[in-house]
Amino acid sequence: MPIIRISSLALSDNLDMKQVMQALSSGISRDVRIEQAQLSLSWQIIEANHYIAKGEVAETQPSHTHPILVELLIPEVLSKDLSEKIMHSLAHRLGKELNFPVSNIFIYERQLASQQVFEEGMIANWA
Template identity: 30%
Template sequence: MPLVRIKSLPFAQEVELPKVLKTLSKAISESSDIDLHHVMATWDFMTPHHYAHNGNVVDCQPEHTHPVLVHLFAPNFNTEEQIAKMLELIADTLASQLPVSKRNIFINYSPAYSDGVYDEGHVVEWEM
């Protein structure tokens, strides 16, 4: 059930976000051996001039400042190594698809707990 939530400023150039989200979802599915049906990814744009980095605000997404912000939610049964692998995969995939440096992607992880996720009509429980 990985859920990847991405936020950025709007891009100055054309970026095919549906393609980026599909590519990212497929990469996570394949590398983690998780059915694609269980992988979710969203993208939200911040309002221009509403994101400060180093005290500066801008109107569109720069390549080297104002990192693209990514939040990964994934089950807590994943090992530290598996989480690190997912973080690297997300960064690599986004950097290959976007006009943004890999060094300009910020990702944080939050564990999802058994009995703490509602999906497909019920509270999900997993054994570790």
């Protein structure tokens, strides 16, 4: 049940976000062999001038500063190898779909411990 939360400044006006999200979900699913039903992705647009990096603010998403920020939430039972595969897939899929340099994508992982997640009406127990 990886949860992927993406944040960026506004992207190109002619970008079809529905298509991008579907391509990310299906592509990551294929790359790492996780069913799409197990993946959750969201994308939040950061308001113009609400993101500062290296002392500079930006109105729209630049390709060489202000990295796209990605938080990857995964259960602690997922192997390190699988979490790394998810990160690589996600970075390369984002780069491809957005025509964006992978070097300006920042992904960080947070592990979710058993009994520290509430889902499907109950506390999740992965033990």
